[in-house]
Amino acid sequence: MSSQKGSISMASGYRPEIIQSAFVDFIGSRLQPFWSLTVPKLRLVARHQLSEELIALQFEVNRAFKQRAFDSYGGWQGGQYINLTVVIDGIYHQRSYSLVGLPQQTLWWSELGHSKSAIKNLGSQRHTVTIALKPQGLVSDYLTRHAAIGTIFPSSVPSGNFTLQQTILSSQARLSDDQPTLAKLTFNSQTPLLLIAGGSGITPMLGLIKQALQHQRPVTLVHYNRGSVLQSYWQLLAAEHASFNYYLINTEDPASYLGDSRHLQASSLLALNLPLLATQIFACGAPALLAGLYKAVDEIDAGLKLSEDLNLLGDLQSVAKSKLEPRHSLRDNIIIERFGSDLAPQAVEAMGKQSNIQTHTVYLRSRQQQFSSDSTLLLAAEQAGIRLNYGCRQGICQLCRCNKVSGVVKNIQTGKLSGDGYDSIQTCLSVAMSDVVLDL
Known part of the structure; x- marks a missing residue:
C-alpha cells in the first residue's frame, strides 16, 4: 500500500524538467536566430528620417517579446522604454531607448502625408516597436548608420514609470501617507500636463x-533644442486638438525664447500662464535642464509662499493653521526621466538627491587600484581612466552591480545610505x- 501511495505522489507531485527551456533556446537559436522561448528579440526592419537630428528605427518582435509584452500586458504605455543589447566588434553594449508612439498603432508620421507604400512598410505591421535616436555615440551611431536591415538584437520588454499611470499612483501614495490634508494635492485623468524636454529627451514625450x-x-x-524638431507634427496635433499647445525653444534664436530666457528658468514657467500647482510636470533631458527645472520651481514656490504669508497677515487663526499644515510643493508635481550618462553632481544637488558632495577615495581591492570620487563611482572611475562594467547607466540593467567591502555610499535615485560593511x-x-x- 505504501509503495502505491509513493507512486501516486511521484506522479502528481514534482516532475523534473527533462529538457530545459534554456537548452531548447540554445539549439533553436542555432537553427533560427530570431526564435526563442524565453528571450525577447527585435529584428530591424526599417529606418525613417524624422528630422535632421532624429532617425526612427522600426523593429519586428519575436514570439517571446510578443507573448510577454503584447499578449500579457497589451503592449506598453507612452513614455516607457526598452533595453537593447548591441554587439559591436565582439563587445556587448546595452542602452535604453524610449518607445515612439503607442502599441499596435499606425506610426504617427504616416499622418504627415507619406506615400501609401511607405506607410505599409513602416506602420502596418501588427507587432512592431519603434525607437527614435540621434546618430551620436558608439551604439546610436551603429544602429542608425551601420546595422544592416534584418539584424537581430536581444531586448527587454517595455518598462519604466515615466507614464500617465504613474501620476495616479503618486497621488494615491500621497493620500496614504500621514501628511496633513493641505499638502495632499491629487491628480486624476483630467489633470493638465506640462511636458518639458531637452534635445533627444523629446522621444518619450511622443507616446x-x-x-x-x-x-x-x-x-x-x-522643447529646448538647437533647431526645430518635428515642427510639422506639432502643427498637425495642434490643429486636431484644441487642448494641445507647444513651444519650440531654439537655443540659438532669441525670438523663440520663453520668458526672455535661453534656458529654463522661473520666468519661463510663469510665461506659460498655467495653473502650475494643479499641473502634472513631466521632464526629460540633460542634467542641466533638470537642475534648471528644480531651481525654477523652488523660486516659484518661495514667491507663492511669500504671497500667501502676506495675505494671511492680520488673520492669526489662518497664520497658525498654515504653520501646522505645510503647503503643497511644486516639486511634488514633477516626474523625471533621465537619459545619457550619470547625473552631474550639480544636477544631483539641485534635485535634492545629494548635497555637499565631497571627494573620497575608492579602492579596488582585487586590482590594487584607487581613484578619487566626487560623483557616481562609475563616472569617477572612467574619469580616472579605469574601466568598470556598465550597461544602461541608469540603474536599470544591473550590469554595473558589484560588492562593496567597506565604506558608505548613497543611492542618488532613492537617497538611501548604505551600511558601512559588506553590501x-x-x-x-x-x-x-x-x-x-x-571587491573589484
Missing part, C-alpha cells in the same frame, strides 16, 4: 502626448560618502 490627447487631457509641450551596490547610482573599498 505620452498621443496617449494624453486620446483622453482629452490638456497638454503643453516645451551589493550599483556603481552608476552610488556616490561615496566616505572612503570606499570595492
Whole structure:
C-alpha cells in the first residue's frame, strides 16, 4: 500500500524538467536566430528620417517579446522604454531607448502625408516597436548608420514609470501617507500636463502626448533644442486638438525664447500662464535642464509662499493653521526621466538627491587600484581612466552591480545610505560618502 501511495505522489507531485527551456533556446537559436522561448528579440526592419537630428528605427518582435509584452500586458504605455543589447566588434553594449508612439498603432508620421507604400512598410505591421535616436555615440551611431536591415538584437520588454499611470499612483501614495490634508494635492485623468524636454529627451514625450490627447487631457509641450524638431507634427496635433499647445525653444534664436530666457528658468514657467500647482510636470533631458527645472520651481514656490504669508497677515487663526499644515510643493508635481550618462553632481544637488558632495577615495581591492570620487563611482572611475562594467547607466540593467567591502555610499535615485560593511551596490547610482573599498 505504501509503495502505491509513493507512486501516486511521484506522479502528481514534482516532475523534473527533462529538457530545459534554456537548452531548447540554445539549439533553436542555432537553427533560427530570431526564435526563442524565453528571450525577447527585435529584428530591424526599417529606418525613417524624422528630422535632421532624429532617425526612427522600426523593429519586428519575436514570439517571446510578443507573448510577454503584447499578449500579457497589451503592449506598453507612452513614455516607457526598452533595453537593447548591441554587439559591436565582439563587445556587448546595452542602452535604453524610449518607445515612439503607442502599441499596435499606425506610426504617427504616416499622418504627415507619406506615400501609401511607405506607410505599409513602416506602420502596418501588427507587432512592431519603434525607437527614435540621434546618430551620436558608439551604439546610436551603429544602429542608425551601420546595422544592416534584418539584424537581430536581444531586448527587454517595455518598462519604466515615466507614464500617465504613474501620476495616479503618486497621488494615491500621497493620500496614504500621514501628511496633513493641505499638502495632499491629487491628480486624476483630467489633470493638465506640462511636458518639458531637452534635445533627444523629446522621444518619450511622443507616446505620452498621443496617449494624453486620446483622453482629452490638456497638454503643453516645451522643447529646448538647437533647431526645430518635428515642427510639422506639432502643427498637425495642434490643429486636431484644441487642448494641445507647444513651444519650440531654439537655443540659438532669441525670438523663440520663453520668458526672455535661453534656458529654463522661473520666468519661463510663469510665461506659460498655467495653473502650475494643479499641473502634472513631466521632464526629460540633460542634467542641466533638470537642475534648471528644480531651481525654477523652488523660486516659484518661495514667491507663492511669500504671497500667501502676506495675505494671511492680520488673520492669526489662518497664520497658525498654515504653520501646522505645510503647503503643497511644486516639486511634488514633477516626474523625471533621465537619459545619457550619470547625473552631474550639480544636477544631483539641485534635485535634492545629494548635497555637499565631497571627494573620497575608492579602492579596488582585487586590482590594487584607487581613484578619487566626487560623483557616481562609475563616472569617477572612467574619469580616472579605469574601466568598470556598465550597461544602461541608469540603474536599470544591473550590469554595473558589484560588492562593496567597506565604506558608505548613497543611492542618488532613492537617497538611501548604505551600511558601512559588506553590501551589493550599483556603481552608476552610488556616490561615496566616505572612503570606499570595492571587491573589484
